[in-house]
Amino acid sequence: MQVGTLFYIVGPSGVGKDTLISGAMAMLAGTGRYVQTKRVITRPAAIGEDHEPASTAAFDAMCADGAFLHHWGAHELRYGLRRTLLEDLAAGRNVLANGSRRALPDLAGTVDRLVVVEITASPALLAERLARRGRESADEIAARIAREVPPLPRTGDLVRIVNDGGVDEAVAALVAALERMASRLVLKRMPVTSARRHTAFLAEDCTAVNASAYAGSGRIEIRSTARPAVPADLMLIEPGNGLDGDEVGLSREAFEKLGLPEGALVSIDRTPSPSSRALLRRKIGGGALDTEEYATLFREIVEQRYPEGETAAFLVKAIQSLDDEETIAVAKARCGFSPRIDWGVPIVVDKHSLGGVPGSRITPIIVPIVAAAGLLMPKTSSRAITSASGTADTMEALCRIDLDGGQIREVVRKTGGCIAWNGKLNHSILDDVVNAVTRPLGLDSNQWSVASILSKKWSAGATHVVIDLPFGPRAKLKSQTEAEKLGRLFEVVGAGLGLIVKAFATDGSKVIGRGLGPSLELRDVLAVLDNAPQASRALRDKALFYAANILHFAGHAPTLDAAREAAEDILLSGEARHRLDAIAAAQGNVSQVAPARLSRSVGAHAAGTIGGIDGWHLGGIARRAGAPHDKSAGVDVLVEPGRQVEAGQPLYTIYASDIASLEEAAAEASREPGVAIAMAQEDALQWTIAGQGAL
Template identity: 50%
Template sequence: MRPGILFIVVGPSGAGKDTLMDGARKALADSGRFAFARRLITRPADAGGEDHEAIGEVEFAALQAAGGLLASWNAHGLHYGLRASLRDELLRGRHIVANGSRGVLKALAGAVPRLIIINVTASPEVLARRLASRGRETPEDIAARLARRTPDLPDGIETLVVENNGAVEEGVEHFLAAIDAATRRLTLKPVPIDAWRDNIAYLPGDSILGVADFDGPGKVDVAGRLAGEGQPRSIRARINVVDSGWLLEPGEIGLSREAFAELGLPAGSEIELTRTPPQHSRDALRAKIQGRELGRNDYATLLRDIAEGRYPDSEIAAFLVAATRSLSDAEVGALARVRASFSTPLRWDEPIVVDKHSMGGIPGSRITLIVAPIVAAHGLAMPKTSSRAITSAAGTADAMEVLARVDLTADEVRRTVEQARACIAWNGRLNHSAVDDVMNAITRPLGIDSNRWSVASIISKKLTAGATHVAVDLPYGPRAKLRSREEAEELGRLFETVGRDVGLHVEAVATCGAAPIGRGIGPALEVRDVLRVLEGDAEAPPDLREKALDFAGRILSWDPAVGTLAHSRARAAALLSSGAARAALDRIVTAQGRRDPMPKPAALMHPVRAPRPGRIGEIDGWRIGGIARRAGAPFDKGAGIDLLRRVGDEVAAGEALFVIHASAAPDLEAAVAMAAADDGFVLG
């Protein structure tokens, strides 16, 4: 049997050693693998302080003389000691945690099979605050105490550092994690089994760890160090349990051929195995599934474990379903902050940094490519990060890619904004996190959708982009994501509330989304409309122009020098009509990297005609977008639909309603067949 470990806890007064040990004692009470030693102290049992074993000075001296103490020391006029019987418990495989003294560490190291020091630390500011709260010392005494040099810990003894600057729960979790890592060390053994692309770790049924903590569909972290390397090497693997006494000894862990090669450590290396997910994370997941409200720390732990593959898809799906049913405003704010923490934020030396977002779902509404140049021409900084299409015919990034590179690095975004005052970049390279990948992989196939979850994701991306002020477009309509004005306004209130909670100024606006905006649907066709607006072309779609001016005016109103919303809209219109916005777009495109040649609308075309005369009462944007995607958009930049008629127009039988553009004949034929089944136009 492998002996247990003696953990000796040291640290300065105020570091919180006793508090952390009390928390750990409660957490580990049912494990049976740990014991917390009661120190012998020559003071009465009812004298307060720690739970100790009271002993008289004569009895203490006699016990010490008889070899009944593992270690002893003096402090504050008292005698302290640890009973020698603790060694027997260690030899039986039990781990012991004890509050100790730096002066006896070397002696203890030679008296027990294995000693690990847990050095609990805290910043000077935290130590001073905690000492002052006790009311035992004057400020001068506390300052003198903190100024004393702490003796160095002895060399050659493994030491774990636990920082305890935050909440008690956080400190206890760090303390437990340190102990857990130390007690879960195994000897590495390669196993000649080909697991193909999956990393498999093998544990014997009688493993010293207890396989119940690791077996199941989740993964574990397998980590170890190569001699001379500072950072550990690690892989994530699934656990398979093998019969006891066959392949592996109780203190060994086996790795499949692929996993062993990927870890890159020699056989016999010391390996740490970390349960995935940790208990706090699993408790948080279960609490959310039960409908309870979680805090920021809960979400930070839980989302990190989800992103790192510590949960099977079934448990993630259960969590997401529960989250779509019950997310409080405070939880949305917590999620936004946590999601933002998974990406490196952009920092700007600007008093105002603006951004814009649309909930989408309205084909052709490509106003960002007009708003950003107007804002840049005015002089405000607008580092716009945008998404690609998921279910639509074009996202903002897809459309901008017709003109310029969008896969910018953070440094390229900074340079572009410095040179042109704005950028329109793809967010996948900037503020996309592993959380998005995992969540999208679960939510999309299952059709899980939550506006509240979306708000957290959107706000997190604005935080990562470094925005201070954000305008949010909330289109509503029978075919939009938001069905009614009431739903849009309610979501707008949530956006603004969460924005305030995380330090953003957010203005959310409910807009009519009853029909597509502009004429083009698909990247090149939408850019054609944008350029017509920026160049004052007579064929520019008026609805696209007016909506762009509305949002540009709202953003410019945040500039204290502009004044009212009416003045800011007039300023936006002037920048548009003067050509300043068009010139600003050129500067943005040049800074990002101009695309040459610029894709044009695809040459293969087919007009879709009205089957009978009538008045157009409705255009189903989702259907129109689906036809454009069938034609090849957004991957084929030139594919899409050119709308020729709008809601309210009177049409004759056989009159063209729209034209399908495609680059390949099979794509055109498929889109034509889809339009023949349902062209998305409702004639009254």
């Protein structure tokens, strides 16, 4: 196949074709890859462009001898392109030819690689340029411009250059287009799979582009006129090992993403853009970026324009060096990746907990209270990552949670609230890319987390957000001071996004509910909503605290005491339980999951007083039993600190669906029970602590 490309440049008289071609050749001639072919014209040499003059008889004779690859007539003149230009194309040189749009169909099939370049300009500029040329009267110029021009036929690829501004600008645009289209390569599917990262391959002796120069950039972008560009890592292949000099190979995933057949012509560009790389280098060097600059970098990272090493270097620096102003900038930039939901009301409330407290399943209590009070609370929650259950896992033991945006809107319209999985509504492709880099490296920061959390709340349409920040020896936040500092950051960044945020530092040193695992935590939630005597007082109090604060700061109650009274009235009346039932029905009821059929109790090794319960260790035992994947698995805590127990008395019960999981969990409990017991011996207290970090 020919390597050279014929660039057939068309446009109306006066548009500046000759000027742009001359300017482009001045820039490209030194490469040795471009030539301009002279037209044979039946016009004297002294008139118009630099051409090869010929008489009509001579022109006819050349036609008869087959000297022309392509010829046409216009404006009572004859024009021709000599067949010798095929020699340049065969040698790999790209040929620029000034042509005619009306004659374009006759050119079809004569060359392997044809690109039509259409130069356009406004009618006023055309008239001005034609008048300066002095060949036609004003009436003739007006008639020429008014002449209806048929659309370009679909022959080859098409590039349009607008020559309405400065000549230098138009020449630069033309050169960029020529370079892009001249370096096109033949697409080939490689028998290689590259998983998430797309990969492209060039032969080291590639004849169309300088392969080593492109390899130095690390990333390229594969383009065609028919499909969106696909970024890919670039690898070079030794000559003679599966790729010709004018081919580009794509891994299976990249080939399927591009969606073109083998043999299609594609162009490649270096990526990312120089301006984007300058931003990345500034941040890595310790500089600050604004919202628009972060948005640019995030977009190019999501589009995989950077090698993973450069992405990681940027994220390391960004995550570790954000001040308040930059945290707001990151949050705003992240908001651009998801459209904001408009709920059609002035107040939409939401809640987020930093987590870290076993059994603190307050959201399924808060949402129905707040919704029953008349506020909208479309709550989306996550599944557990390291704990025995997340809010989404617990709700999944009662109803469907995998709702899309339309389904969530319908549930909220009917009930005033929802408790759904955030994977479909709040999913961010930016998080996918960032997490793939940061999680293996253990990278995290409060600033980065705050920007991520609040940008999702903004996208979900929230106007008022409460933040639960538990602190304690085993929680994510170790001290009240640390929690209060983070709370201030949440409030500052929230204000930067136009949200009203109120954060609370809460005691996270103790287990809140009895159950650890989806079905057992759901049981605790329903006990509170049913006002059952055995309901966890700590779980009830914490849920009412946040429900009251939501009602108060959203303007639903004049004082916090009045808000607490209103929330408790809704709970005591049964309205909250009815509202949760309505939400579950709207989301799609499932058979409520009960604790698993297999169980084993873990007893006290001696008589004494319960000193502390390591809920984090018990959560690990629950995970060994199968939670949260198995909604029926978990640990049911039967004692509380300060309670007297006898030797052998059950401290907690492990539930599992299969004997192997039960035995594994029981073995872990045997090694480290996770409960501290104080025994009275010789008028002194001897503490026996089972499990690390017991509280």
